[in-house]
Amino acid sequence: MTVLLERGSDLTVDVVRRVARDGEAVELTAAAVEAVGRRRREFLDFVDAHGERHLYGITTRHHTGATHLLTPQERAEYGSHFVTVPSTTGPGLPGRVLRAVLLARLADVLNGTAAVRPETALALVGMLDGPLPHVPERGHGEPGDIIALGHLLRPRFTGHVEIGEGMALINGSPVAAGVLADAVVSGRGHLAVAEEVVALAAVAAGSPDAHYDVRLAALWGDEHQTAALARLRDLLAGGGRTVLPYQAPVSFRSAPRMLGWLRRCQAQAEECAAIALSASSNNPVFVGPDVSPPLGDVLSNGGYHNPLAAPVLDALTRAWADLGQLVTAQVGRLVLLPDGIAATESEPRVSMFDMTSSGWAEEGRAAAQASLIGLGPVGRTDTTTSEVLAWRRARDAGAALVANLAALAVVAAHTVARRGAAVPPGLAELSGAVLTAFPLDTHPADFGPALVRVQEHLLR
Incomplete structure (x- = not known):
């Protein structure tokens, strides 16, 4: 059986069981992929129009770098590499848990609050089919899930991200949703x-x-x-x-x-x-023109908690x-x-x-x-x-x-x-x-x- 995902509300505990434990495959529907592409274009239009604003991890760097506005050249360079996060060691989280985390990571993508490219969304889904990296289960002293997500996603996405995608991948609380x-x-x-x-x-x-x-x-x-x-x-x-x-x-x-x-x-x-799996949790989140006309908005928030x-x-x-x-x-x-x-x-x-x-x-x-x-x-x-x-x-x-x-x-x-x-x-x-x-x-x-x-x- 293959699980078809079109919107964040499709992410349920039963889907986690079917995919993470029973090994069923996952696909995004054509409508979902189209919606991801449309939201990405809306996001880029918004950033182009608001380059003077402090947009966390987009027009600024992350963590202590949030206070400094990047030049257009710095912005392009920063957006092209996977965000630096701390690391840890120890025994690894089970594969079933990591697959649950990947499913939960798709919530923001399907909700349109993580304005990634369609190829990035499809790459996340593709990770469910193969062996997953070692993600230590000990030493998580961060707000949110950036240590675990760094271990999980860095090997796949280093050198394969563009502006705004770094924060969309490693911030938020999909690990919390996955382990729950x-x-x-x-x-x-x-x-x-x-x-x-x-x-x-x-x-x-x-x-x-x-x-x-x-x-x-x-x-x-x-x-x-x-x-x-x-x-x-x-x-x-x-x-x-x-x-x-x-x-x-x-x-x-x-x-x-x-x-x-x-x-x-x-x-x-x-x-x-059920709430955690389908909720948007990124920091920041992009809300589109349908919510905040005419171009949408970027909201810094505590979704990572x-x-x-x-x-x-x-x-x-x-x-x-x-x-x-x-x-x-x-x-x-x-x-x-x-x-x-x-x-x-x-x-x-x-x-x-x-x-x-x-x-x-x-x-x-x-x-x-x-x-x-x-x-x-x-x-x-x-x-x-x-x-x-x-x-x-x-x-x-x-x-x-x-x-x-x-x-x-x-x-x-x-x-x-x-x-x-x-x-x-x-x-x-x-x-x-x-x-x-x-x-x-x-x-x-x-x-x-x-x-x-x-x-x-x-x-x-």
Whole structure:
């Protein structure tokens, strides 16, 4: 399949998933290419008529050079080379994230606020088809995304830009939009898996149906908790499971509300990612004659600072880390059941996975820190943004949650299987897959590979 893009609103989280993760191709429609060319001509007419104005990165240089107006000769020379930006080192961002960033970079192009040439727009799209440069994920102390964009775009566009295109390529906040969209795609999977594994744990614990009663929805008054309750009821329906005559431990009774909170965080992240992907974020932006007659205008602005990305990523991180704590509590409770793993194993084996679970819970807890606006260096760059740092923390918390859910899934599936108890139809596929990946009586030497297989199934 090929994704066709014509306007900024075509850039969605689903497009990011299809292109960045599933490897689908991208093309600009003929109408989009024509619109890019028309906007470029309007931009050049505007610059020719306003050469006496301080237009950031166009009639001036960037950063501290913004105070000095360039001569026509200096302007032409400056516009012909890729803008100088700082650099950093370290492990690289995954290819899927870089493809998400490239997609987000197209927003200004398709919105007409980055007045690049059609060949530049097509070159950006072409980068999605080939290997991408190494872009370090550490050491981003800039306002906006210029370090990451410099690493990503410099190899392709050095010697291939003209006036105004340098700032249109390396300024703005497409990295913020890209990393947020990447976390949102991951979050969809984390949510679905969490609900299934927590439901399987409820079967193993004999958690009473009252804990998921439909009447609780009206009492709690939250659409996302209502949805979590409904999902758990569906997964637990049928199968004739045995339930306790008294209430289950707190971690099992709190699970529907925690999953509802995760649903709310995911919904907020979906909304913010949709906004960020299609929004114009360049500094400066060009608005055409249709907005500001007769020739348009260039607006210097704070588009490089995406205020949605880091706080929303932090919210996902906290939700994933918090759920990890609850998962660890459930693992411990299942291990200690009178008819649980510890009571049925010939020696402590899977029953010791409460230690593994505790370790992963602490990994998630360590990631759950606030990613605040940074205090920048002296001078004009007096604050920095922290989206890549927030993404790293979310990635780590998400990975810890999935690993912890794998431990819970093994303990729960083994508990039920050793009893010879029935599994509800909605959980049969998960339980079967876990027991296939990590069979009963797996030798301890094979625990590591078996756990990896369970995690791979959860990440499918």
